[in-house]
Amino acid sequence: MSMQGCRAIPMNRSVQGGASMVSSNSLTLEFSGRLDSHAGTLIRSFWDFLPEQMFIVRIEGRENFVIEAVNPSQQAKLGNGLTCVGKHLAHLLPSPLGDGVVANCVRCVDEGMPVRYEATGCYVDKEGVRRQCRWQMLLVPIANHQGLLTHLLGIVHDPNTQPPNMGSYPQPRFQELELELERRVLDRTNELMAANLQLTYLATHDCLTETYNRRHLLDLADNELNRAIRYELPLCLMMLDIDYFKSINDEQGHMAGDQALRTVAQATLAMLRDCDLVGRYGGDEFIIILPETDIEGARAIAERLCHTLQEVSQLSVSIGIATRRHDDQTIDELISRADYLLLDAKRNGRNRIECPLTASRRNEITKGSVPLR
Numbered sequence: 278m279s280m281q282g283c284r285a286i287p288m289n290r291s292v293q294g295g296a297s298m299v300s301s302n303s304l305t306l307e308f309s310g311r312l313d314s315h316a317g318t319l320i321r322s323f324w325d326f327l328p329e330q331m332f333i334v335r336i337e338g339r340e341n342f343v344i345e346a347v348n349p350s351q352q353a354k355l356g357n358g359l360t361c362v363g364k365h366l367a368h369l370l371p372s373p374l375g376d377g378v379v380a381n382c383v384r385c386v387d388e389g390m391p392v393r394y395e396a397t398g399c400y401v402d403k404e405g406v407r408r409q410c411r412w413q414m415l416l417v418p419i420a421n422h423q424g425l426l427t428h429l430l431g432i433v434h435d436p437n438t439q440p441p442n443m444g445s446y447p448q449p450r451f452q453e454l455e456l457e458l459e460r461r462v463l464d465r466t467n468e469l470m471a472a473n474l475q476l477t478y479l480a481t482h483d484c485l486t487e488t489y490n491r492r493h494l495l496d497l498a499d500n501e502l503n504r505a506i507r508y509e510l511p512l513c514l515m516m517l518d519i520d521y522f523k524s525i526n527d528e529q530g531h532m533a534g535d536q537a538l539r540t541v542a543q544a545t546l547a548m549l550r551d552c553d554l555v556g557r558y559g560g561d562e563f564i565i566i567l568p569e570t571d572i573e574g575a576r577a578i579a580e581r582l583c584h585t586l587q588e589v590s591q592l593s594v595s596i597g598i599a600t601r602r603h604d605d606q607t608i609d610e611l612i613s614r615a616d617y618l619l620l621d622a623k624r625n626g627r628n629r630i631e632c633p634l635t636a637s638r639r640n641e642i643t644k645g646s647v648p649l650r
């Protein structure tokens with residue numbers, strides 16, 4: 278193959294002032310001074326700074342390729358003292374490494390198409406150490422403006438290659454960088470997950486008492502009611518209010534009031550099953566949902582809670598309990614009945630539990646309410 282008419286400029290000398298265009302399958306270089314300066318700068322940057330080793334060989338004839346330029350990365354790999362420009366490709370690399378490269382250059386010229394292949398072999402590095410290597414090679418045919426193939430561009434991707442050191446800082450190994458990156462991503466993911474959990478908690482809980490907030494409690498209560506309706510299960514809703522709570526605030530201060538709220542909440546949470554739901558409905562009012570619990574069971578829980586509170590804190594509470602009826606469609610219906618009974622408990626002297634009468638209780642209770650004392 279003749280080099281007549283070739284006007285390619287080796288890229289390690291200059292790409293400025295030339296033109297670079299990609300034709301259908303090969304890279305066409307034209308160096309007539311019409312090169313877009315941005316394209317020239319870009320190609321120059323790739324050539325100088327990409328970690329991939331690159332070289333340009335001039336096609337002198339079949340199986341005859343002369344190295345015309347190597348980029349800094351390729352030069353560093355070969356050893357800076359070694360001059361390879363002007364040498365035959367076959368002479369530069371030991372056999373069979375060199376034979377493989379030359380054979381693929383021939384294939385690239387014959388096909389007029391880029392050739393990509395993978396190779397393994399041994400080479401002696403710049404310190405004289407024999408090394409086993411594996412790399413991927415891309416060979417791109419370069420034609421002059423008449424369409425004549427004159428050069429080949431070789432790009433070697435060596436998975437073990439580090440990028441050229443561009444400053445005075447030592448470059449950590451890729452593997453270490455990768456591990457560091459993975460560690461940081463993991464740390465950040467954990468931080469985000471923790472922040473997410475915290476946000477979810479804040480959005481669903483009352484920060485003073487650590488029980489559910491009103492909105493979340495009502496959502497959960499709706500679900501429980503629907504489940505009870507679907508499976509025809511009993512369900513009770515308890516509404517609890519601290520007696521004379523205002524006077525705790527007024528006489529002992531709001532901190533004492535806050536502490537009283539926390540005490541009631543903690544005692545309630547500690548006493549109930551995991552499946553029961555406790556939420557602050559507002560002020561000093563709490564709602565407790567007792568799934569799969571009938572009125573007798575709910576009353577027993579309420580009595581236990583009242584006794585516990587009096588033991589641990591001298592606080593008394595009034596409680597209204599509603600139980601699910603067959604025609605209940607929404608949780609509001611139970612809340613409304615429990616609220617009504619709670620008002621009854623307050624009106625009837627406080628420190629009381631008011632609930633619908635069952636047949637068995639009707640015999641024991643004469644006035645419809647059970648004083649705790």
Ligand SMILES: Nc1nc2c(ncn2[C@@H]2O[C@H](COP(=O)(O)OP(=O)(O)OP(=O)(O)O)[C@@H](O)[C@H]2O)c(=O)[nH]1
Nearest residue numbers: 518519520521522523524526531534535560561623
């Ligand atoms: N410390 C404190 N007080 C609150 C909080 N939320 C509401 N309160 C107060 O709770 C009091 C509610 O009192 P009520 O339930 O109306 O009256 P009470 O004194 O408990 O009387 P009875 O319920 O009839 O026994 C008001 O004084 C509110 O200001 C809170 O988060 N912390």
